[in-house]
Amino acid sequence: MPLLSVSYVNYRNLENKTIDLLSKEVFFVGENGQGKSNLLESIYFSAYGNSFRTRSDAEIVREGEKSFSVKSLYREENGNTASxxxxxxxxxxxxxxxxxxxxxxxxxxNTMPCVLFCHDDLDYAAGEPEKKRFFIDQCLSMYDVLYIDLNRRYKKILKSRNLSLKEKKYEMLDIFDQQLAQD
Known part of the structure; x- marks a missing residue:
C-alpha cells in the first residue's frame, strides 16, 4: 500500500504544501531542524492518528497557529487511490x-501499516517491560485488528483489578482473575 502524497497545513515547521512520494525511492536530506523528523512523524500520524513524539496533538500545531491538518493519499491493495x-x-x-x-x-x-524505528526503540529490547509490551501489542494489532479490542478489554479489567487491590476490596479478585484468564 504505497503512500502517494502527504499534504500539510500548520504542521510543526513544515511548509504548507503537498509532498509527492510516488517515486520508487524517496530520500529526505537536509540540515538539522529543517523538518525531516516532522515529515516522518506526519507519515506515522497518517498511519495511526497520533504522534510517536508526543501525546498532545496541541504540540504539533505550528507556533502561532491554532490548528493543523494532514492529508495523505495512498494506494490500496486493489489499486484504488484512497485518502x-x-x-x-x-x-x-x-x-x-x-x-x-x-x-x-x-x-x-490496517490502512497503511507502518513500523517506526528510532533511537528510543532500544527500549523495546532492553528497556522496561511496558515498552516491550507496547511494541508487541502494536505489531499484533497490525496483524489482527480484533487484537485491539481484546487488549483494550484486558487493560480495563487489569486496571479494575489493581484498583481493588489498592482499595483492599479482595472479594472481587476472583472475578477479575477469571475475566483476565478468559481474555
Missing amino acids: LFFTYENQKKRIEKNGKTIKDRKELI
Missing part, C-alpha cells in the same frame, strides 16, 4: 477515511 484526512482544531481531532468520519483509530491500523 486520509486529519484535522486538529479547538482541541479536537477529526479523522476521515475516504470522506467518512472515523470514530475509533483502530480503523486505521
Whole structure:
C-alpha cells in the first residue's frame, strides 16, 4: 500500500504544501531542524492518528497557529487511490477515511501499516517491560485488528483489578482473575 502524497497545513515547521512520494525511492536530506523528523512523524500520524513524539496533538500545531491538518493519499491493495484526512482544531481531532468520519483509530491500523524505528526503540529490547509490551501489542494489532479490542478489554479489567487491590476490596479478585484468564 504505497503512500502517494502527504499534504500539510500548520504542521510543526513544515511548509504548507503537498509532498509527492510516488517515486520508487524517496530520500529526505537536509540540515538539522529543517523538518525531516516532522515529515516522518506526519507519515506515522497518517498511519495511526497520533504522534510517536508526543501525546498532545496541541504540540504539533505550528507556533502561532491554532490548528493543523494532514492529508495523505495512498494506494490500496486493489489499486484504488484512497485518502486520509486529519484535522486538529479547538482541541479536537477529526479523522476521515475516504470522506467518512472515523470514530475509533483502530480503523486505521490496517490502512497503511507502518513500523517506526528510532533511537528510543532500544527500549523495546532492553528497556522496561511496558515498552516491550507496547511494541508487541502494536505489531499484533497490525496483524489482527480484533487484537485491539481484546487488549483494550484486558487493560480495563487489569486496571479494575489493581484498583481493588489498592482499595483492599479482595472479594472481587476472583472475578477479575477469571475475566483476565478468559481474555
